[in-house]
Amino acid sequence: MSYLWVKAFHIIFVASWFAGLFYLPRVFVNLAMVPSDSHAERERLLLMARKLYRFMMVLMVPAFVLGLVLWLYFGIGKGDGWMHAKLTLVAGVLVYQEFCRRVLKDFENSANKRSHKWFRVFNEITVLLFIAIVVLVVVKPF
Template sequence: MLWVKAFHIVFVASWFAGLFYLPRIFVNLAMVPADSHAERERLLLMGRKLYRFSNLLMVVALALGVWLWLGFGIHRLAGQYWLHAKLLLVLGAIGYQHVCRAHLRQFEELANRRSHRWYRVFNELTVLLFAAIVVLAVVRPF
């Protein structure tokens, strides 16, 4: 089970690396001048590829997490409130991944109405999410 846990951590960290960087691409896209088509297309290509790759990492991380959960014993969930909170935050991370796809589509359709500052704040949400998930998994505060 330690191998599964180790690979779960590796894939979760890799998935979040994608979630850290994808909104940075959005910051840059929001700052691209309207007449800079080549730069815009390059950033969109990077965003699409990063989204697909981080989606793959997410699927593997979730599969390994389910394997750990089954090994932990679903029947042992009673009183494991840290795990309930962690799973809720994981659902939030999955939702964040899908929201990133929606923002990417808006950039593809030239429909973005948000500023680069908004995307800078949006980018910081992943740091808070990642930190909370790690603290819950390691410290198990409740």
């Protein structure tokens, strides 16, 4: 029975973590569109982005730990190709999150050079990663 609890909470934390990953780039879209003379709007959006990033980091830790428990303790996917592909994509998600941190720093330092259109496309990367990870876990194609 503990396996099902670990699995359920892993899914809950992963979905919550990804909710932040879906939304943070939307905040970047809005930040990129803020007129240079709108300091209050910029500061409000930066505050939202900072809080959202911290919240994502908090959610990522139990998602990661519970995933390790499923893999190492319960043996889920050990030696399976789909798990290797999933772990590669999870590494991609971590790289994406680190890139978001750097983008946030650029906005904080007024050093962003990207347009809101670029961030709209950037936002879709997490959707593709999420779809690929879910398909690998559910379908286990290899």
